[in-house]
Structure formats: structure tokens, C-alpha cells
Amino acid sequence: DGGITQSPKYLFRKEGQNVTLSCEQNLNHDAMYWYRQDPGQGLRLIYYSQIVNDFQKGDIAEGYSVSREKKESFPLTVTSAQKNPTAFYLCASGRTSNYGYTFGSGTRLTVV
Amino acid sequence: AQSVTQPDIHITVSEGASLELRCNYSYGATPYLFWYVQSPGQGLQLLLKYFSGDTLVQGIKGFEAEFKRSQSSFNLRKPSVHWSDAAEYFCAVVGTMEYGNKLVFGAGTILRVKS
Numbered sequence: 001d002g003g004i005t006q007s008p009k010y011l012f013r014k015e016g017q018n019v020t021l022s023c024e025q026n027l028n029h030d031a032m033y034w035y036r037q038d039p040g041q042g043l044r045l046i047y048y049s050q051i052v053n054d055f056q057k058g059d060i061a062e063g064y065s066v067s068r069e070k071k072e073s074f075p076l077t078v079t080s081a082q083k084n085p086t087a088f089y090l091c092a093s094g095r096t097s098n099y100g101y102t103f104g105s106g107t108r109l110t111v112v
Numbered sequence: 113a114q115s116v117t118q119p120d121i122h123i124t125v126s127e128g129a130s131l132e133l134r135c136n137y138s139y140g141a142t143p144y145l146f147w148y149v150q151s152p153g154q155g156l157q158l159l160l161k162y163f164s165g166d167t168l169v170q171g172i173k174g175f176e177a178e179f180k181r182s183q184s185s186f187n188l189r190k191p192s193v194h195w196s197d198a199a200e201y202f203c204a205v206v207g208t209m210e211y212g213n214k215l216v217f218g219a220g221t222i223l224r225v226k227s
Contacts, residue, residue, distance in 0.1 A: 103155035
């Protein structure tokens, strides 16, 4: 079955450490997206990529970095520069936006 | 800029009662509209989408939505709510070219179902 996989589901890190969240899709979608979700704040776009080897900042890119070396993969690194990294992170992919996005099941990151 | 408004942050309905979740959008052209559902700790699942044609759209899990251009609305409805429908619901519209044609999401409505 085609789908989008995020791993791990739960992640704990110490403050000051970088951490990388994995997102893999086998839907042959060109575009991929990373969102951050905090209680009461809906979905906020961090980064997106519409083609391999290219990506753009979203609304809250500071303290995050991404790469898109393969069509299937779009990992997100939460750096030590992100002041409040504890959140629920969602990855999505899409053929074009007109068809909507397919979402992964999310990674809950807790920084202690 | 395009936007999506979900006026209700929380809604509580009794099991078996009907449901309507409101969504208003701002967009000049014919919009591409979506409703997603999110259970706690999970990703978003597509319920239904509107592209063109019949303004009443049927989705999964017994949901439907009606596109009303004159009111810039795309409200989600279900005739009889089940306890398993308790979740957060997001309305979305495809944004303009200036926004890279990305989806613009509303802030979400949390549905609580009481027995």
C-alpha cells in the first residue's frame, strides 16, 4: 500500500541537541511539506519542497532545516536554535495541491 | 491573501444528533476545498473535497459538505453523530499562485460527543 511514514512516533531529546525527524513517502508525489502543531494553534508550515533538490521556507522556518535529496524523503532537523521545539510534527505530500495532501501519522517531539 | 475561517473552536453535540461545522473562505476564483479530520495524536485524514460540479459533496464516514459560492462557505454536515466522530476537523482551500498554490488551513474545530 502506498503511504507516508513518519518515524519515530515519539522522540525525546535534551535541550541543545539537534534532532532529525524522518518522513518517507511511496506515493510518487512531487511535493512534500512539514507542519508544526501546537495546542490551539492549528497547522503552521515550516518548510516545503515541490521538487527534488529544492525547498522553500514556510511561515515558521527559523530553527529548522530540511533536505530533499530523493523524491521519497524529506527529513526535518530541529536545531538547537529552535527556542521551543516541543511540539507535534506532521509531514505531508501531494501530487499537486488541487488533489489535497496525504499526511503522515506525526512525530511528537519532547525536549527536556 | 486567501484565508479560511472556522468560527467555532469547540462544538459539543449529543450522540445521534446532527452536526454542522462551519467553514468560510476568502478566494476570488472557484476554489478547491477540503475537509480533514484528525484524531488525537494522529495525522490528518481527508474526509471529502470539492473541485467543481455538484455543490453537495459526499465523503467518507457518512459526512457531506455543501459549497455555497454566494456565502463563501463550505460547511460540513453529518445527520447522526457517533461517539467515534469526536476529533478535530480542519477546512482547507488551495491558495493562490502567489502563495505557491499550497493548501491554506483553518484553525480547526474540536468536536466533542456526549453520550
